[in-house]
Amino acid sequence: MSRGEYWNEEIERMAAEPRRRLENARLQEQIAYNCAHSAYYAAKLDAAGLRPGDIRAVEDLARVPFMEKSELAASQADGTLLGINQCAPIERVVRIQATGGTTGQPLRVGWSRRDTEDYGEMGARALWAMGCRPGDIVFTTMNFSLYAGGLSDHLTFETVGAASIPYGVGQSERLLRMMAAIRDPLAIWATPSYAVRLAEVAREIGIDPRSVGIAKGFFSGEAGMQVPGYREAIETTWGMRAQDMYGTGELALHSGECAHRTGLHYGGTGFAVIELIDPDSGAVLPFRDGTVGEAVYTSIRRQCCPLQRMRSHDLFQVWTERCRCGRTTFRFKVLGRTDDMMIVKGVNVFPLGIQATLMTLAPRLTGEFQVTLHRPPPIDYAVPIKVEVARDVPAAQHADLARDVVDALKKGQNFTAEVTLVPQGSIGSDKKVKRLIRAYRTDAP
Ligand SMILES: [Zn+2]
Incomplete structure (x- = not known):
């Protein structure tokens, strides 16, 4: 099947009106579901004097109290597997991974089968925008041991249909020798700093990075790709085209930049809505071209561990004008952690x-x-x-x-x-x- 320029054209090129209708309908369902299955979420609405039916549109979320990762962490501290936002029974859970917690303790997150499929859908939109295609031979060099950004993101390459090689972290010399021994053009998924480090190792063992044959680089885990000069240095060193993507362990790998490199295209449409807030006052900011604010996530299609106004403490700058690629979803750049x-x-x-x-x-x-x-x-x-x-x-x-x-x-x-x-x-x-x-x-x- 030929998908052309988009993984999911209907969603990625949706006009603002039908997109809002889709989001509002799913939000109503999700809030009712959250409150029916999680005492914690029911109490959040109660505390604000709200009933689930009061949340009819994304704008109504402004009345709902935030949730913090620290609340989730505290609810797991007594040995509870998934904690206060678990809305599906364990029999429906097919994957459990962790995200970095605020105290350094990993925070466990569970996914139902449908949740994992949705994870893959979001990631596939991002990867497709970045130019990942069936036929790409992709070495994935992230940590698979526990964190969602490892295995789950790796599987999104499979969702796209790329020939995905789960290499993992470390053993850089072996990786380079393996890559250099393959004649076909290759791709790599890594952090930007690992690409820099890997080039070092290559030179140390007498391999010219350009001779390794990595044509495409998919980068995540750090914001370095958006720094002028940094990306160019990686591209020149390896002779590759390097594209940036972004995700969060609680939601998914959800956004990637297109060939025009106009920022990260949000790929979570239909699964989560993002609000921008002033990190100090918590006030919701208007979603306009150029707005800077902390991203707040709310799931609108999630069975196991939905997010309901979860503060990310990540600062986004957003753009809402349509990109030349035709995608209508907003674009953003990550400016860093609010606490960095x-x-x-x-x-x-x-x-x-x-x-x-x-x-x-x-x-x-x-x-x-x-x-x-x-x-x-x-x-x-x-x-x-x-x-x-x-x-x-x-x-x-x-x-x-x-x-x-x-x-x-x-x-x-x-x-x-x-x-x-x-x-x-x-x-x-x-x-x-x-x-x-x-x-x-x-x-x-
Ligand atoms: Zn674009």
């Missing part, structure tokens, strides 16, 4: 902004960095930042380079930095890189 944002002398600083500034000093810098705050706000001191210096920069030039970094951050990001240059490869790793460490917190890693 730091305010230095009244200026909001995002990790992505820092990375963008550092990339202006490529190829002397790799773009990898880590900020460590030793004292709680206010940040009225030079911000300690470790910055990776490229291997071929002679040590004699490091002092000058460190001064250039301080100047660039002052000019580009409006803060004074205390820069420590660290060797290439010492920050980027197989795992998600933590960009901002609040060392003063007792729960800091």
